[in-house]
Amino acid sequence: MINVQNLYKKFGTNEVLSDISTTISKGEVVSIIGPSGSGKSTFLRCLNLLEVPTSGSIDINGKNLTSSKKNIHKIRQQIGMVFQHFHLFPHLTVLENLTYAPMKAKGIKKAEAEMKARLLLERVGLSEKETAYPNSLSGGQKQRVAIARALAMEPELMLFDEPTSALDPEMVKEVLDVMKDLAKSGMTMVVVTHEMGFAREVADRVLFLDHGVLVEEGQPNEFFSHPKTERAKDFLDKVL
């Protein structure tokens, strides 16, 4: 489904990603881990062209991302993204947050968009909040709304950039539960996370990035119990 070949990204002279190649297949859940500043967010953001790669190619469903600037909206509509800091639209109600993009970007009728949005809110356990504004929600609730907002576009792929890092500890679980649910439903997911438990339990594969290099990848059990590289060992020693 996603095929990344020789991806490089530079900010000025700072090479943030070097020569990353990997493929992610449909329905796979991939966790990206690595020290802070290693390029995890940048990699994720390249997958929906929030960052433009310096060189290399990214194919999604056989369509080359970097050469199709024109269809960028269409491609992004198939890729949901969840941010560390939620980025809900503060001037719209929860329901409007969910219906806005389907109506504006896909031309879906209001009644239909609202019906689907209500189903999604039910799924993330926030039905009673549909008329609330984001500022009145807790962090965990905000992130669940943000996930529902991304799902409202009916994407084929979901990207998560440290979705629980900005949350109070007691709210992490409610968000991870929603994500586990989503993984079970067969969604293709790429998740940057510091939640090693989640990576171990839910991910089909772990990518370990360090200094912009894809140092190691493998099955979670394999990776966490027998890391092959020194760098991965060092990192795991620090976080586990």
Place this chain on the structure above:
Amino acid sequence: MNLDFSQIVPYIPFMLEGIWATLKFVFFAIILGSILGTILALFKIGSIIPLRWFADAYTSIFRGTPLILQLMIIYYSTPQLTGYDISAFLSAILAFGLNSSAYISEIIRAGIQAVDKGQMEAAQALGVPYRAMMKDIILPQALKNILPALMNEFITLTKESAIVSTIGYLDLMRRAQVVGSDLFRNFEPLLFVGLIYWCMVMGLTMIGRVFERRLKQSD
């Protein structure tokens, strides 16, 4: 002190008509200034270099020269250059509209840039087209932040509108001068229209407060 307000009584209807005369062109100037100002602000933050350059040059010129000069140039040079006998009313709308658009564009630009970058990224990630994103997501949030500055600009424009008296437009200010020279007493009519300007500005301030409260709904 020999103040005698009784003498201006017969002239009060004449001066009150000036409210309408002033409001009329101030209203159109604010509309013109807001529309142009928004467009210029979008030019300034956009990626098309010539448009950015144009908007910056425009702002620099209209902020860098006196408003009264701009007004006179429009009023006196339009007939000379084009043969079109432009009315004082139209000149006033143009001068004030074009001038305030320069200030408004700066206010809006700063407002847009103050909106969290994450908002734009979230909209982009959802595949929302640029125009819709600006109109529905970015500008409404920018507007909320800049409303006080914007109201300030409208208030300034309302007060500075008195400059049109210099091209003979019968606004509030001009009417006070006319009455003054009729009566050989200037202080009373000036004081009278001063009070009216103050009331108009208070009205605008109140309208601004109502808007602000409405936009604050989501807090």
